[in-house]
Amino acid sequence: MELNTKGRYAVMAMADLAKHGGHGSVPLTAIAERQQISLAYLEQIFQRLRRAGLVDSARGRSGGYQLARGIDEITVAEIMQAVDEPVEMTRCMLDGLAGCVGSAKCLTHDLWRALGDHIRAFLSRVTLRDVLQGEPGRIAMPMLAAREPGTVEVAAE
Amino acid sequence: MELNTKGRYAVMAMADLAKHGGHGSVPLTAIAERQQISLAYLEQIFQRLRRAGLVDSARGRSGGYQLARGIDEITVAEIMQAVDEPVEMTRCMLDGLAGCVGSAKCLTHDLWRALGDHIRAFLSRVTLRDVLQGEPGRIAMPMLAAREPGTVEVAAE
DNA sequence: TGATACTTGACTGCGGCGCTCGGGATTTAT
DNA sequence: ATAAATCCCGAGCGCCGCAGTCAAGTATCA
Numbered sequence: 001m002e003l004n005t006k007g008r009y010a011v012m013a014m015a016d017l018a019k020h021g022g023h024g025s026v027p028l029t030a031i032a033e034r035q036q037i038s039l040a041y042l043e044q045i046f047q048r049l050r051r052a053g054l055v056d057s058a059r060g061r062s063g064g065y066q067l068a069r070g071i072d073e074i075t076v077a078e079i080m081q082a083v084d085e086p087v088e089m090t091r092c093m094l095d096g097l098a099g100c101v102g103s104a105k106c107l108t109h110d111l112w113r114a115l116g117d118h119i120r121a122f123l124s125r126v127t128l129r130d131v132l133q134g135e136p137g138r139i140a141m142p143m144l145a146a147r148e149p150g151t152v153e154v155a156a157e
Numbered sequence: 158m159e160l161n162t163k164g165r166y167a168v169m170a171m172a173d174l175a176k177h178g179g180h181g182s183v184p185l186t187a188i189a190e191r192q193q194i195s196l197a198y199l200e201q202i203f204q205r206l207r208r209a210g211l212v213d214s215a216r217g218r219s220g221g222y223q224l225a226r227g228i229d230e231i232t233v234a235e236i237m238q239a240v241d242e243p244v245e246m247t248r249c250m251l252d253g254l255a256g257c258v259g260s261a262k263c264l265t266h267d268l269w270r271a272l273g274d275h276i277r278a279f280l281s282r283v284t285l286r287d288v289l290q291g292e293p294g295r296i297a298m299p300m301l302a303a304r305e306p307g308t309v310e311v312a313a314e
Numbered sequence: 315t316g317a318t319a320c321t322t323g324a325c326t327g328c329g330g331c332g333c334t335c336g337g338g339a340t341t342t343a344t
Numbered sequence: 345a346t347a348a349a350t351c352c353c354g355a356g357c358g359c360c361g362c363a364g365t366c367a368a369g370t371a372t373c374a
Binding site for chain 3: 064
């Protein structure tokens with residue numbers, strides 16, 4: 001279960017932009033240097049971010065990028081969706097039941113869908129401000145304590 | 158953001174074992190056929206499941222595998238942990254801050270840790286029984302509604 | 315007019331996932 | 345006993361796509 005660099009870099013770069021932006025555009029060279037990401041690779045990523053409407057670009061000298069919205073109005077989910085292929089856990093999700101075993105839904109069909117939904121829900125709740133502030137209380141959200149096997153479960157809700 | 162086949166197959170196979178087990182051992186050939194997974198590949202996976210203590214094996218003719226515990230006492234998290242590399246979102250998790258940018262924690266350090274924790278917590282709450290029953294209410298857990306950007310957030314807890 | 319920066323698309327190395335292969339050990343049916 | 349069925353184990357390998365490079369162009373400003 002892995003996260004690729006495109007999504008990771010995108011969030012890092014957007015956080016950097018949120019931190020060092022505010023007055024005018026920030027050139028990619030600055031972000032690349034601070035975050036130690038290849039400039040050419042960053043350019044690819046920002047094309048997608050721009051097309052998704054998450055950043056505005058300014059060309060020419062003293063150009064660069066800035067956030068298209070406030071840091072409370074951009075979520076990590078949006079960023080990752082902009083640069084990554086969709087967060088899919090398995091192929092049976094793609095079109096109907098095509099990838100499922102034989103005819104019917106595979107036994108784990110609902111599980112993977114629920115996992116995907118869960119991840120997306122989590123990432124939808126985290127804004128750029130949350131990331132910057134590192135707010136553990138906000139991000140960690142201990143509402144879901146891990147349950148040891150054999151323990152009585154607490155009803156959801 | 159992707160899930161690899163080892164984890165997926167492992168859960169599928171364990172669900173199959175839970176469904177068709179009960180009286181005696183189930184041979185891998187049966188699981189391989191039902192779940193459409195290569196037998197040789199399944200064998201690899203079951204080695205790990207056995208070493209993790211999740212299944213018991215019986216050799217020889219009419220041998221096979223059976224669950225080492227009840228279906229309420231095996232979680233999806235355990236299964237995936239047994240066959241997969243750990244669910245890590247980034248390299249900076251591995252040893253301290255080694256993979257982080259330069260000296261300090263990267264801006265997104267806490268975020269990825271929180272995401273990993275969250276996923277593990279979710280998977281720790283789902284047992285084999287839940288998977289078999291497909292219980293959407295149990296698995297889906299609508300407790301975390303996705304928040305639209307701009308909406309007032311509800312305090313966690 | 316030159317420097318800076320974004321824009322675009324094509325190209326590529328290579329690591330590791332996903333799987334195969336071959337051989338061996340053990341138990342049971344007959 | 346012998347064969348068949350099954351688990352056990354490690355080595356090996358094709359290929360795809362991630363991660364990143366390269367080259368050429370366009371816009372803007374000092």
